[in-house]
Amino acid sequence: MEDRKLTVRAVERALDILLCFTRGSELGLTEIASQIGLHKSTVHRLLTTLEEKGFLIRNPSTEKYRLGIRIWELSTHLPVFDESATLLLPAMERLRDRLGETVSLYLRDGFERVRIQAVQSEQAIRRVAQIGARLPLSVGASSKVLAAYAPPEVLRELLESAGWPDYVERSAYRQQLEDIIRIGYATSFEEREPGAAAVAVPVTGRSGNVVAALSLSGPVSRLSRETLVEYAAVLRETAEEMGLMLP
Structure with missing residues (x-):
C-alpha cells in the first residue's frame, strides 16, 4: 500500500510539472521547483523521466x-468542444478583422475558464491569448459571463470556495452577475492584468443553454469603457451567428 501511495504521488508531481507550462513556455529547474514547492533534486529526477x-x-x-512532441501527439486526438472550436474559427476571424482586437472563446471547467480557441490581433501592440490557458472565474469579463449563466449550485460553491480571492467582494460580484444577465454582456477594465481591457458575451446553442463565452480583449489605450460597451453589440451579433452552428 505504501508503494502504491508513493507511485500515485510521483504521478501527481509529474502532472504538476506539466501544468507549470500553462504559465510559461520555457521554464528552468529552479522556476519549476519553486512553483510546485518541491526540492530541486526531486524535480530534476521527474524532469529527466518526462524528457526521456x-x-x-x-x-x-x-x-x-x-513541452515536447508527445504533448502535441496527445493533443491531436483531443476532441476540442466537439470540434466546434474549429467550426467557429471563421466567425472569430471576421470579428477580429472588423474590430482589430484579439478574440477568444472560453468554456467553463469547474471553477475555471479554459480558452479553447483564439484569434490574435494583428496590431503591433496587442493582447496575446494562448489556447489552453486556464483562468479563475473570479475576475475577467469571460469569467463573469460563464459564472452568470452557471447552475446555481456551481455559483454557490464558487463563492464559498477557499480559493476565492480576498480582493473580490462577494456581494459586488453577485450584483455584477445579475447585471450581466440583464444587459447581456460583461466588461473588465484592468481587472486581471494592468493595461488590459475586455468585453465578453454568452454563446447560446440551439438548445437554449449558454455553452461558451466569446470575448474581445486589448490594451486600455484602445479599449475605453465606452468602446467596450459599443463593441458588445458587435460581439452579440457574432455570438448569435455562432450559436446557430452549435447543437
Whole structure:
C-alpha cells in the first residue's frame, strides 16, 4: 500500500510539472521547483523521466525545458468542444478583422475558464491569448459571463470556495452577475492584468443553454469603457451567428 501511495504521488508531481507550462513556455529547474514547492533534486529526477518519455525537451544552451512532441501527439486526438472550436474559427476571424482586437472563446471547467480557441490581433501592440490557458472565474469579463449563466449550485460553491480571492467582494460580484444577465454582456477594465481591457458575451446553442463565452480583449489605450460597451453589440451579433452552428 505504501508503494502504491508513493507511485500515485510521483504521478501527481509529474502532472504538476506539466501544468507549470500553462504559465510559461520555457521554464528552468529552479522556476519549476519553486512553483510546485518541491526540492530541486526531486524535480530534476521527474524532469529527466518526462524528457526521456518525450513530454519535455531540454534546451542545452539555457538548461530550460519546454513541452515536447508527445504533448502535441496527445493533443491531436483531443476532441476540442466537439470540434466546434474549429467550426467557429471563421466567425472569430471576421470579428477580429472588423474590430482589430484579439478574440477568444472560453468554456467553463469547474471553477475555471479554459480558452479553447483564439484569434490574435494583428496590431503591433496587442493582447496575446494562448489556447489552453486556464483562468479563475473570479475576475475577467469571460469569467463573469460563464459564472452568470452557471447552475446555481456551481455559483454557490464558487463563492464559498477557499480559493476565492480576498480582493473580490462577494456581494459586488453577485450584483455584477445579475447585471450581466440583464444587459447581456460583461466588461473588465484592468481587472486581471494592468493595461488590459475586455468585453465578453454568452454563446447560446440551439438548445437554449449558454455553452461558451466569446470575448474581445486589448490594451486600455484602445479599449475605453465606452468602446467596450459599443463593441458588445458587435460581439452579440457574432455570438448569435455562432450559436446557430452549435447543437
